[in-house]
Amino acid sequence: MAQTSVDIEHKTDHIQHHFVDSDQQFESSKLGMWIFLVTEILFFGGLFAAYIVYRAWYPELYLEASTELNAFWGTVNTAVLIGSSLTVAMAIRSAQLNQIKGLIYNLYITIGLAIIFMVIKFFEYAEKLEKGIAPGAYYTYDGLEHEKANIFFSIYYMMTGLHGLHVVIGIGLMVWLVIKAKKKVFHSGYYTPVEITGLYWHLVDVIWIFLFPLLYLID
């Protein structure tokens, strides 16, 4: 690391009273986040299990209903999210190098990409709801032959809805990071919140990478 970072590494304001040193605090936070991500995977795991069960029962329904989903915009959204994963990784790199400006810019780009994702998602939802493709009992669309079509879309809305909620939470976290970064809280000796938010963001990305082919690309 650069010579200038020597002073920074001796800053101790961020160490909470119950930790011995900065390393212990950083490693604890990181482990805690990883464990939390495991719970997230199991949370979505329930939905993936439901997806598998119904796909095994009604394979033709999935193929048929999947044609209603717009693979083009799905692909765009996938690219947007993968791009945001790159920028969040760059934000962490900037923090490690003590480049606070770069950190803030990278966070701005990530937030921007996340918002683009949500906007595209919004138009996708709006287009479907207009056609009457709503979850469960509110399903009124008659373009699909299969009588269980509502179940596919219930699962679709549950999965993408919960994923969307996670994206929104991620946006909130990154706005909070920007505010903190502007107050000069982060430096190369302390960037734990950036690191663990990055971990969270990668998970949100990975979940989408599974959702996209399973829902959009099976036809």
Add this chain to the structure above:
Amino acid sequence: MATSEAKPTNKIQVRRYKPEEYPEKHYLNEETGIWAWMTTVDHKKIGLMYLASLAFFFFVGGMLALVLRTELLTPARSFMDADVYNQIFTLHGAIMVFFFLVPSVPAALGNFILPLQLGCKDVAFPRVNLASFYIYVIGAVFTLIAILTGGVDTGWTFYTPYSATTGGNVMMMTLGIFILGFSSILTGVNFITTIHKLRAPGMTWNKLPLNMWALYATSIIQVLATPVLAITLLLLTMERVLSIGIFDPALGGDPVLYQHFFWFYSHPAVYIMIVPGFGVISEVISTFSRKIIFGYWAIAISSLAIAFIGFLVWGHHMFTAGQSSLANMVFSFLTFLVGIPTGIKIFNWVATMYRGSIDMKTPMLYAQIFLFQFMIGGFTGIMLGALAVDIHLHDTYYVVAHFHYVMMGGMVMAFLAGLHYWWPKMFGKMYSEKWAKFSAIIIFIGFNMTFLPQFVMGSQGMPRRYFNYIDQFQSFHQFSTIGSYIIGIGFFIMFGYLLYSFFRGEKAAANPWGSRALEWQVSSPPPLHNFEHTPVIINGPYDYHKPMSEFQLGIASKHNGHHAGEKVDISTTVKDKA
């Protein structure tokens, strides 16, 4: 970012830190006032706040049980309607399981004791810990709203399709438990991280108290199972709001899928409830036998084994729900497997007591009651895991008696053992040993009177959850009801002497039981930040053959390794303190 202490030239000096007896300043009186308590991030205070909430819910759940038992005095209607009865048994189950048993040892006793046993100042994420308490409270508020706005009559399992269509406020209740789940997850994340990263110097994995191993195993289950319950209850809520048709057969859904989802959490949850109890029992039995624990690694690993196998047995709740017979056989076999690690534990506890200097104090008495009742609960569980027997006994009082023997006869007794064991540490007060033993015996008698007849009734065909029953069962039911009143009296006595102890009890010494475990090497009650020094561990927590002085060591420098930039001058600090 290495600290200067890590240089090989600076050897770490240790010295003995005798705990201060009857300290003037401790965690209970250093920061007082309602606001300080509400916003505290101190794990000890959060543990006590959990304890108070648990006591409240145990009281509510217990009173509901007494009301149910009273109704069952006569075969037909005694004093309440069948619908009310359905709501009350649902509430009794849901409150006892989700608001008492699941958080009982981990969140209340565990929060208090975990950092003390590890030798750290707090859990890894103190603010998350406080948040988990408030999430618990919010979940409780939702549930109370559900009770007041229509009630719930589905049973604590919320089986579909009934729960998707019945009246009442099922949604509020499931949302409450959904929220509660996050509290459980956060506690689990916190504990795993703390055990991994915050152990005191020398506290290696083979010196970890068995209570920590048990909490570690429990936390793993909490972290892996609870999210599945969360998504299940969310889907159920959506089923009620939007009729999404995943669980409701009328809409093309599958109710057995719900049962799979539900028990994928709720069977491991049974181990969330009981495994921490095993930890408490290990501590208590070793302390009061004055003897090194027999089979340390066997007990430690069996906790993890139970956690692991516990994930593979959920199907034994659905032997009669239309599972394939192959699945039934596999689940039945795996269910038998759980008996092995559990048996290993029991043998090790008994072997620990063998030729020990047994001191039958109240916690030890509860541990003995635990062993007796838990074995009955465990063996009847093995019987229920047998396919042919289960067809006969499924959904009868036999099942009710079985899980009460495990949950109340086992877990609640372990909880009480832990409560009486750590009470002096929590409040710095002793309780009346005479009254405590008396109430333990009353509870023991009452419990067995209540639930032994239910085994007989169940095997004769009395179904669970029924409002009416045929005359043949009346004498069993009446005997059972009288037993439940006796339990009530026992807990009433306990409440009395604990309250007396809290206000006027004799002051407790730092280590009233002569234990070697780390939490007893600080004053009672502990200081605000647990340890004024950094403890250093060189012996196992059950090494009773080694002198007490070896268990009270700490780093001799005063800043405990804080302030990475500062130079450590050991020679002067030792002189100052010596």
